[in-house]
Amino acid sequence: MDYSLAIDNAPDSIPGGTGILLLHPSIGETDRIDTDFLKTDTDHFLVISTRTTAREVEQKLEHYDVDESKAEILDTLSVERGYSRRRTDHVHYVSAPDDLDGIVEKTREFLESHDGKVRISVDSVTEMAYYADVDGAYDATGRLLELLDEHDAVGLFHLSNEVHGAETIGRFRDLFDAVVELDVDGEVATEF
Numbered sequence: 671m672d673y674s675l676a677i678d679n680a681p682d683s684i685p686g687g688t689g690i691l692l693l694h695p696s697i698g699e700t701d702r703i704d705t706d707f708l709k710t711d712t713d714h715f716l717v718i719s720t721r722t723t724a725r726e727v728e729q730k731l732e733h734y735d736v737d738e739s740k741a742e743i744l745d746t747l748s749v750e751r752g753y754s755r756r757r758t759d760h761v762h763y764v765s766a767p768d769d770l771d772g773i774v775e776k777t778r779e780f781l782e783s784h785d786g787k788v789r790i791s792v793d794s795v796t797e798m799a800y801y802a803d804v805d806g807a808y809d810a811t812g813r814l815l816e817l818l819d820e821h822d823a824v825g826l827f828h829l830s831n832e833v834h835g836a837e838t839i840g841r842f843r844d845l846f847d848a849v850v851e852l853d854v855d856g857e858v859a860t861e862f
Contacts (some may be wrong), residue, residue, distance in 0.1 A: 673787055674711035675826050677703060678784055678858040684848065686822030689815045691846040693831040693839065695854045700828055703852065704791055705734035707826045708741075713786030716777060716843045720767040720797035721828075723753060744776050768802035769809040777814055781821040790814070790822065794828035795842065804838055812845060826850075 671686040684690070688805065690707075694700050708715045708731075719727050724745035731738050742760045743818060750766040757763065764772035792798075792814065799807035811827060818825050829842055831851070843849055849861045 671786065671822050673789070676706040676710040676716065677860065680848075680850065680860045681856075681862050684824060684862070685833060686824060688818040688848055689798070689818055689825045689827060689846050690848040690850055691842060692826055692828050692850050692852065693843075694828065694852040696832045697832050697854070700793070700852065701730055701734065701857055703850065703858070704793065704828070705731065705736050708791055709734070709736040711787055712740060712789050714740050714780075714784040715789040715791065716742045716744060716780045718746070718773060718777065718790060718792045720746045720773075720792075720801070721794050722728070722861055723748050723751075724761045724763075742780055744773065744780075746773065766801060767797050768806070770806050772800055773798075774810055774813045774817070778817055781817055781823055788823040790818070790823065790825040792825065792827045794830065796828065796830040796833050799834070799838075804834070804841075808841060811842065815845060 672683040672685050675681060692703060713787050717727050724743045737826050744762050746764050746767040749763050750757060755763055762776055764776060795811055798810060831839055851859045
């Protein structure tokens with residue numbers, strides 16, 4: 671199954687099972703790329719949020735006019751920070767951004783329970799590495815990519831190229847078939 675892609679300088683479509691690494695500066699405007707990725711040619715999507723709470727994700731989706739009826743959110747911050755949580759059919763929680771097994775398991779449950787064109791967004795791998803460690807984040811990313819392949823889904827994985835050294839960025843690049851690089855001016859370069 672092919673998925674349409676709405677990213678500048680990228681192919682018009684990608685095959686199911688593809689993971690895209692989004693390299694961006696810390697202050698980069700990733701929301702536009704993320705939401706365009708999620709709302710194009712999609713039946714269901716999961717936002718794995720290690721950087722913001724579910725409420726902030728909902729606000730972003732609303733602001734960029736993404737159909738929230740297709741959305742599920744995995745909030746990894748609210749439990750650890752002691753924020754109030756309202757469990758709903760479309761918002762799920764794990765204890766903290768370093769609960770990598772929990773993140774992978776919730777993603778597996780989402781992919782197993784949704785048919786059609788399914789996408790995930792991991793925002794962000796950098797935060798997973800910050801809370802756990804680089805090796806743990808690398809392993810979890812590899813497991814998530816395997817799930818995409820198993821379920822013919824696609825995913826976008828955020829990684830800040832200002833936080834990590836060249837060796838770490840190179841390790842993550844090697845995991846992915848596709849890389850989208852956003853620079854500080856908002857210009858997009860891609861490798862597919």
